Amino acid sequence: xxxxxxxxxxxxxxxxxxxxxxxxxxxxxxxxxxxxxxxxxxxxxxxxxxxxxxxxxxxxxxxxxxxxxxxxxxxxxxxxxxxxxxxxxxxxxxxxxxxxxxxxxxxxxxxxxxxxxxxxxxxxxxxxxxxxxxxxxxxxxxxxxxxxxxxxxxxxxxxxxxxxxxxxxxxxxxxxxxxxxxxxxxxxxxxxxxxxxxxxxxxxxxxxxxxxx
Amino acid sequence: xxxxxxxxxxxxxxxxxxxxxxxxxxxxxxxxxxxxxxxxxxxxxxxxxxxxxxxxxxxxxxxxxxxxxxxxxxxxxxxxxxxxxxxxxxxxxxxxxxxxxxxxxxxxxxxxxxxxxxxxxxxxxxxxxxxxxxxxxxxxxxxxxxxxxxxxxxxxxxxxxxxxxxxxxxxxxxxxxxxxxxxxxxxxxxxxxxxxxxxxxxxxxxxxxxxxx
Numbered sequence: 278x279x280x281x282x283x284x285x286x287x288x289x290x291x292x293x294x295x296x297x298x299x300x301x302x303x304x305x306x307x308x309x310x311x312x313x314x315x316x317x318x319x320x321x322x323x324x325x326x327x328x329x330x331x332x333x334x335x336x337x338x339x340x341x342x343x344x345x346x347x348x349x350x351x352x353x354x355x356x357x358x359x360x361x362x363x364x365x366x367x368x369x370x371x372x373x374x375x376x377x378x379x380x381x382x383x384x385x386x387x388x389x390x391x392x393x394x395x396x397x398x399x400x401x402x403x404x405x406x407x408x409x410x411x412x413x414x415x416x417x418x419x420x421x422x423x424x425x426x427x428x429x430x431x432x433x434x435x436x437x438x439x440x441x442x443x444x445x446x447x448x449x450x451x452x453x454x455x456x457x458x459x460x461x462x463x464x465x466x467x468x469x470x471x472x473x474x475x476x477x478x479x480x481x482x483x484x485x486x487x488x489x490x
Numbered sequence: 491x492x493x494x495x496x497x498x499x500x501x502x503x504x505x506x507x508x509x510x511x512x513x514x515x516x517x518x519x520x521x522x523x524x525x526x527x528x529x530x531x532x533x534x535x536x537x538x539x540x541x542x543x544x545x546x547x548x549x550x551x552x553x554x555x556x557x558x559x560x561x562x563x564x565x566x567x568x569x570x571x572x573x574x575x576x577x578x579x580x581x582x583x584x585x586x587x588x589x590x591x592x593x594x595x596x597x598x599x600x601x602x603x604x605x606x607x608x609x610x611x612x613x614x615x616x617x618x619x620x621x622x623x624x625x626x627x628x629x630x631x632x633x634x635x636x637x638x639x640x641x642x643x644x645x646x647x648x649x650x651x652x653x654x655x656x657x658x659x660x661x662x663x664x665x666x667x668x669x670x671x672x673x674x675x676x677x678x679x680x681x682x683x684x685x686x687x688x689x690x691x692x693x694x695x696x697x698x699x700x701x702x703x
Contacts, residue, residue: 318530318614318642319635346615346645350638369645371584371615399642400613401531402559402584421634421657422532425563429531429612432559432582444634450663452689476665 293407296375300382300410304393309340311393312488313409315433316417318399321443323351324475325417325484326394330358332485333392340390342381344373344398351396361385372403375410392488401430413488415439420447424454427461434466441484446474506620509588513595513623517606522553524606525701526622528646529630531612534656536564537688538630538697539607543571545698546605553603555594557586557611564609574598585616588623605701614643626701632657637667640674647679654697659687 304311314322323343330339341362343351352364363381365373378395385393395411397404401418408414416437418426421444427434434440440462448455462470469487473480517524527535536556543552554575556564565577576594578586591608598606608624610617614631621627629650631639634657640647647653653675661668675683682700686693 317532317635318639319632345642348638348642350642369615369619371613398615400584400615402582402611402613403616406582419532419634421632421660422530425561426531428561429558429563430560447634447660447663450660 290406293375296379297408297410300375300379307387309390309393311411313395313397313411313414314417315397315404317401317422320417320419321475322396322417323354326396328475328478328481329485330360337391338389340385340393342378342395344396346398367398371398371400372407373397373409374407378409401433405433405436413438415441417441417443419444420453424457427458427465431465437468439469441471441473443473443475445472503619506588509592510621510623513588513592520600522603522606524624526608526610526624526627527630528610528617530614530635533630533632534688535609535630536567539609541688541691541694542698543573550604551602553598553606555591555608557609559611574603580611584611584613585620586610586622587620591622614646618646618649626651628652628654630654630656633661633666637670640671640678644678650681652682654684654686656686656688658685
């Protein structure tokens with residue numbers, strides 16, 4: 278059973294990468310900068326995208342692809358900002374793939390977008406293996422996920438270009454060793470780290486500046 | 491790509507169910523009661539199992555199978571309690587399956603166990619589809635995962651026998667609508683709910699009693 282999955286897997290990854298390359302080329306031709314936001318359920322991906330939209334929308338035309346297993350809660354949250362947004366429901370799949378993003382792009386006005394945010398399905402395992410053709414990939418984790426989250430899911434941190442540690446306002450109420458997280462990041466995946474409290478916007482401006490440069 | 495995955499999927503689910511049935515039979519013959527703990531990364535699965543061990547270990551002989559993508563952090567935490575424990579690393583798989591559990595059982599002294607706790611891989615998507623032959627399945631979520639977690643992942647709540655909502659001590663520090671969660675549960679998956687703070691043990695006794703009866 279596992280053998281078949283692995284062999285199938287290789288082809289799936291290759292096919293996905295090829296579509297991702299096409300997406301990347303298409304985005305580049307139109308001058309669109311795209312960012313894939315990965316991370317656990319409830320880590321704050323949607324709220325961070327909302328806060329980025331608030332900060333950027335006067336200067337940039339923004340498009341959003343929102344992925345969820347089911348439902349359109351996040352889609353509705355983004356829609357309120359008046360930006361161009363498409364919802365993808367994966368059914369049982371635990372990640373977006375390039376093929377799904379390719380179709381979602383057909384439903385966006387891509388000639389009128391400067392920045393594309395993609396919100397991936399919420400978990401720290403599956404999305405890592407599937408590039409979506411974006412220019413940057415980031416993983417959003419919350420301090421509530423425990424100070425062993427990096428060592429437990431090294432791959433998703435390693436393939437990310439940036440790491441957002443969110444809900445830092447909850448640190449005083451928890452037993453969490455932030456030093457351990459930062460040391461794990463340095464050892465396992467030394468990437469740019471942003472400490473944020475998306476609720477009040479703390480740290481989002483720094484993230485926005487970094488993404489735009 | 492997707493078509494192939496779906497067709498493959500059916501066979502995988504059937505094969506898994508068959509092994510799960512064998513496991514269940516084997517556990518029943520030995521009078522072992524087994525519980526599958528699913529839930530997101532950082533929801534508190536390990537700590538809840540630790541607290542259950544503390545409560546039960548004088549009366550029951552306990553075995554634990556700990557699943558993680560990589561590493562042995564949770565294994566070490568459980569090992570300290572002096573119970574029989576086996577670690578499963580799935581590599582890239584986002585769920586345990588019956589085949590992996592079957593092998594793990596070979597490494598446990600199953601003739602000297604009354605209760606078997608299985609800690610599944612942390613996420614709310616993949617584990618739902620793979621029965622492990624346990625007598626009960628439960629999903630552990632934390633209030634920090636957002637009050638839309640049930641409607642966003644209906645399947646895992648529906649296939650669970652019980653739901654643990656953990657970290658209730660953090661409610662005062664968050665914008666979370668507990669009413670919305672409870673209404674979603676009632677509407678989508680009306681199961682037995684336990685409200686816990688695993689850190690100080692609140693609610694764990696009630697869970698332990700329910701599991702033993």
